[in-house]
Amino acid sequence: xxxxxxxxxxxxxxxxxxxxxxxxxPTIMVAGATSAAxxxxxxxxxxxxxxxxxxxxxxxxxxxxxxxxxxxxxxxxGSAAACPTNSASFVSSLVSxxxxxxxxxxxxxxxxxxxxxxxSSDTTTAYNQGKNEAIASYNKLVSLGMSTDNTPVIYDLExxxxxxxxxxxxxxxxxxxxxxQLHVAPAQQAGxxxxxxxxxxxxxxxxxxxxDFIDGADWDGITSTSNMACISAGNxxxxxxxxxxxxxxxxxxxxxxxxxxxxxxxxxxxxxxDTANQGCV
Amino acid sequence: MKRLLxxxxxxxxxxxxVTACGQRPDADxxxxxxxxxxxxxxxxxxxxxxxxxxVLSADAVLLTRDGGKTFQKTAVDVPAGSARAAYFTDAxxxxxxxxxxxxxxxxxxxxxxxxxxxxxxxxxxxxxxxSVAFGDxxxxxxxxxxxxxxxxxxxxxxxxxxxxxxxxxxxxxxxxRVAVDTAGRIWLAGGVFGNELYxxxxxxxxxxxxxxxxxxxxxxxxxxxxANGVVSVSVSEGDRSRVGLLTSxxxxxxxxxxxxxxxxxxxxxxxxxxxxxxxxxxxxxxAGGRLGRVAAADRSTAAATLKSVQGLPAGVSRIGMxxxxxxxxxxxxxxxxEKQDCVITHSLVATxxxxxxxxxxxxxxxxxx
Numbered sequence: 001x002x003x004x005x006x007x008x009x010x011x012x013x014x015x016x017x018x019x020x021x022x023x024x025x026p027t028i029m030v031a032g033a034t035s036a037a038x039x040x041x042x043x044x045x046x047x048x049x050x051x052x053x054x055x056x057x058x059x060x061x062x063x064x065x066x067x068x069x070x071x072x073x074x075x076x077x078g079s080a081a082a083c084p085t086n087s088a089s090f091v092s093s094l095v096s097x098x099x100x101x102x103x104x105x106x107x108x109x110x111x112x113x114x115x116x117x118x119x120s121s122d123t124t125t126a127y128n129q130g131k132n133e134a135i136a137s138y139n140k141l142v143s144l145g146m147s148t149d150n151t152p153v154i155y156d157l158e159x160x161x162x163x164x165x166x167x168x169x170x171x172x173x174x175x176x177x178x179x180x181q182l183h184v185a186p187a188q189q190a191g192x193x194x195x196x197x198x199x200x201x202x203x204x205x206x207x208x209x210x211x212d213f214i215d216g217a218d219w220d221g222i223t224s225t226s227n228m229a230c231i232s233a234g235n236x237x238x239x240x241x242x243x244x245x246x247x248x249x250x251x252x253x254x255x256x257x258x259x260x261x262x263x264x265x266x267x268x269x270x271x272x273x274d275t276a277n278q279g280c281v
Numbered sequence: 282m283k284r285l286l287x288x289x290x291x292x293x294x295x296x297x298x299v300t301a302c303g304q305r306p307d308a309d310x311x312x313x314x315x316x317x318x319x320x321x322x323x324x325x326x327x328x329x330x331x332x333x334x335x336v337l338s339a340d341a342v343l344l345t346r347d348g349g350k351t352f353q354k355t356a357v358d359v360p361a362g363s364a365r366a367a368y369f370t371d372a373x374x375x376x377x378x379x380x381x382x383x384x385x386x387x388x389x390x391x392x393x394x395x396x397x398x399x400x401x402x403x404x405x406x407x408x409x410x411x412s413v414a415f416g417d418x419x420x421x422x423x424x425x426x427x428x429x430x431x432x433x434x435x436x437x438x439x440x441x442x443x444x445x446x447x448x449x450x451x452x453x454x455x456x457x458r459v460a461v462d463t464a465g466r467i468w469l470a471g472g473v474f475g476n477e478l479y480x481x482x483x484x485x486x487x488x489x490x491x492x493x494x495x496x497x498x499x500x501x502x503x504x505x506x507x508a509n510g511v512v513s514v515s516v517s518e519g520d521r522s523r524v525g526l527l528t529s530x531x532x533x534x535x536x537x538x539x540x541x542x543x544x545x546x547x548x549x550x551x552x553x554x555x556x557x558x559x560x561x562x563x564x565x566x567x568a569g570g571r572l573g574r575v576a577a578a579d580r581s582t583a584a585a586t587l588k589s590v591q592g593l594p595a596g597v598s599r600i601g602m603x604x605x606x607x608x609x610x611x612x613x614x615x616x617x618x619e620k621q622d623c624v625i626t627h628s629l630v631a632t633x634x635x636x637x638x639x640x641x642x643x644x645x646x647x648x649x650x
Binding site for chain 2: 045046049050051052053056058059062066067068069070073075080081082083104106115156158159193194195197198217219244247248250251252253255256257258259261276278
């Protein structure tokens with residue numbers, strides 16, 4: 001099976017792409033957008049994501065100091081994001097503590113679901129909607145003061161009826177748009193979060209381009225990112241996987257209790273990775 | 282294929298597969314002379330009378346009939362390693378709900394756990410967690426949380442009026458914990474942030490969202506289910522929390538803060554609160570070592586203070602008082618090194634002196650990294 005290395009992604013000259021983007025999307029580029037040095041690293045450590053940690057530096061500190069956690073999922077926005085951060089200082093504080101950030105974008109969901117915000121079942125429209133979500137997520141990265149060069153960004157696509165071929169095709173088109181647009185320079189790394197079996201995650205491997213990495217939810221309690229139900233072992237093998245191995249449960253660290261999901265990584269985080277050996281690889 | 286939870290072989294398999302990170306309590310862990318009956322982390326526990334109580338883990342149901350001096354594993358016919366919720370209305374009637382391959386398995390007992398009868402609720406949804414409760418021996422509800430990311434809260438509801446022999450599907454407004462009052466009304470506390478409270482008088486056919494009014498006009502961080510007419514909420518106050526105690530004068534349509542206890546640390550989850558039948562309230566501090574006791578007659582919006590107690594651990598998620606006896610279930614993490622040698626210690630502690638001192642009944646140490 002194919003792998004999808006960062007080297008295979010579409011790249012173009014900065015000046016040419018800036019021109020293309022400026023012409024194609026004249027109203028949505030953020031003025032003053034900056035690009036720093038490559039702003040990611042590979043994490044092989046454990047992490048958490050939790051609405052209860054968003055925008056609360058003290059809680060984030062309690063779950064950093066003397067805990068096993070290296071990474072934190074940060075909801076940066078999207079029409080379905082229940083707990084997005086709008087605080088550049090919160091993001092900056094997380095980075096200062098040492099957290100590796102997994103930026104999550106929670107936009108419209110598959111058309112065959114009952115979620116309030118859904119993308120189109122028309123593949124062309126869904127593709128363009130995926131592009132628009134990517135642009136919006138890029139703008140949010142900038143507004144949060146985050147570097148954008150190769151920054152990983154994860155689209156949260158919840159479970160849907162993958163036996164519905166029309167819905168699956170729309171999802172594939174949407175994710176193709178998401179991925180293509182994030183690859184426009186200054187390119188980001190396109191990730192997709194979802195149920196490893198029920199979000200069509202495995203089928204996006206055949207997209208062109210395929211997502212750069214996946215964040216698969218497989219709540220089997222097994223930390224290894226290699227062990228992910230419904231995902232071929234031959235796909236996303238080059239440090240291209242995060243795994244959410246346990247769903248919402250309460251944990252108490254340093255006297256602070258928060259409901260968290262548990263993650264294990266062998267993939268990109270912002271702004272730097274780690275060399276943890278915690279059973280994730 | 283179903284297996285008996287208490288089977289020794291199954292227990293060993295479950296220990297290896299389900300709780301590969303766990304370790305049994307041993308002398309090195311500093312545990313007192315407790316029973317060795319836990320083979321994975323306890324998920325829930327309840328002290329039903331001053332002598333009868335239960336402890337649930339993924340692969341075991343433990344019962345005590347002597348207040349916790351001894352525990353017996355009971356053979357429950359649900360898939361091994363998949364138990365997620367339990368409930369006892371009294372020392373006789375109990376239920377255990379588990380995730381199954383093709384549905385939700387529910388086992389029920391009417392003889393205090395000596396024998397169990399199983400039923401299955403078919404579902405195609407990918408279920409992540411369960412909550413089950415009964416208002417009496419017949420009327421109950423089960424909430425099945427679907428697997429979603431943290432930004433969503435989706436669940437299915439099932440209700441029974443024949444003690445769990447059959448279940449009828451309803452709707453659930455969110456995922457969370459469920460309760461059934463003596464009138465048969467179903468309560469659900471949950472949502473993305475865990476700060477929503479709903480009730481349904483028609484087995485999940487329709488739901489009403491309760492209005493929660495705090496004394497400072499703020500919003501709760503998390504809310505608990507009603508217990509003996511009291512709803513408790515967590516309210517963040519910076520580096521500590523206030524546990525607001527809310528009561529209703531309109532049959533649960535709205536709830537107003539009529540008392541409070543301030544904790545020493547912050548918490549983002551529903552507070553561990555016990556409301557006894559005499560309406561006295563016990564609140565465990567998330568940081569451990571302190572307990573707030575509020576007598577019904579003393580409840581006021583002026584926050585009561587916590588008092589130091591012996592042996593109450595950090596991270597109490599459940600607390601229940603029956604007279605002067607009580608149980609608390611707690612879990613808290615710690616690391617020896619920087620990002621390494623980390624464990625979560627789960628413990629069940631008990632008191633027989635109205636919460637002044639607590640002693641450990643069970644412990645499970647879960648290795649993380």
